[in-house]
Amino acid sequence: MPTIHSGPVCRLFVLLARDAPLGVVFRQGPRQLTQLFLWHTNTDTFEPGDRFVGNLSPERGDLSPDGKLLIYVAANYTMGHHNKGLPPRWTALSKPPYLTPLALWPNDEPYYLGGLFAARGSIEINLAPYALEDWREHKPSFPAGAPPEGLVFEYENLPWTPSNQLFTRLMRSGWSQVPTRQQSETVDIAFVKAHPTKPLSLVLGMGSGNSHTYTVHHEAGNAKTKLVGAVWADWDQRGRLVYSLDGKLFTAELDFPGKLQPSEIADFTTTARRRPPTPESASQW
Structure with a gap:
């Protein structure tokens, strides 16, 4: 396994589409640059997209099952941002890898943000209870014009807490919550995701201080392989084990009884990559 260095120049978090060979990589760092x-x-190729300076919270967003739409949460408290008439904190819907809002929900309450893709064509947006009562002050704007017919925004049976929102997204992506006593004394909450065809499962352990651990369990022989230092891990649409570590993406083969054979997919530790100007299509439904 690659050596773990202190203070990597960036961290990688990924949202994978459930029904298409697509994912969105959030390259975070240095500082507040994402x-x-x-x-x-399917080809391990990457399209560079927008950069954002501020707070971007991918854990509170979601990627549509077909990978064509992204829900994200962002915040920027600088005066320059405020002078442009933009809210300090918001939830938005965009076309990845771009952040140009197709729909935008301003929010002055940090607890109630983000959203999830539910049934086909349905998007659940997390708003504070008082926002629903005072809709004129918190209604969304649609910079790209009216949403296409068939796209429905839901606000009922909400709001979520940040933890419940994360747990709901995990379970809709194939993870199941399991008793923590099966894992470790340092794990408060644990989720497991079975490999689609092999006798393997990936366990995500969540502890205090927002700490995460990932461990591969081998049903044959009950062996365990810990992904030491991994920031994110999952089975991708091809059934590969994929994970991020020290600003790089890896895939790995697992040989019994748990020996990891990693292979680097991409290195994001260099300076954030240049990109062409945002295309006009990013601002259109």
Whole structure:
């Protein structure tokens, strides 16, 4: 396994589409710089997208099952941003790897943000209870014009807490919550995701201080392989184990009894990549 260095120049978080060979990579760092990349997991090619300076929270967003739409949460408290007439904190819908809002929900309450893709054509947006009561002050704007027919925004049975929102997205993506006593004393909450065809499962352990651990369990022989230092991990649409570590994306083969054979997919540790200007199509439904 690659050596873990202290203070990597960036961290990688990924949202994978459930029904298409696509993912969105959030390259975070240095400081508050985030750049998006559209990952074609069938070819392991990447399209560089928008950069954002501020707070971008991919854990509170979601990628549509077909990979064509992204829900994200962002915040920027600088005066320059405020003078442009933009809210300090918002939830938006865009076309990855771009952040140009097709729909935007301003929010002055940090607890109630983000959203999830539910049934086909349905998007659940997390708003504070008082926002629904005072809709004129919190209604969304649609910079790209009216949404296409068939796209429905839901606000009922909400709001979520940040944890419940994350747990709901995980379970809709094939993860199941399991008793923590099966994992470790340092794990408060654990989720497991079975490999689609092999006798393997990936366990995500969540502890105090927002710490995460990933471990591959081998049903044959009950062996375990810990992905030491991994920031994110999942089975991709091809059934590969994919994970991020030290600003790089890896895939790995697992040999019994749990020996990891990693292979680097992409290195994002260099300076955030240049991109062409945002295309006009990014601002159109």
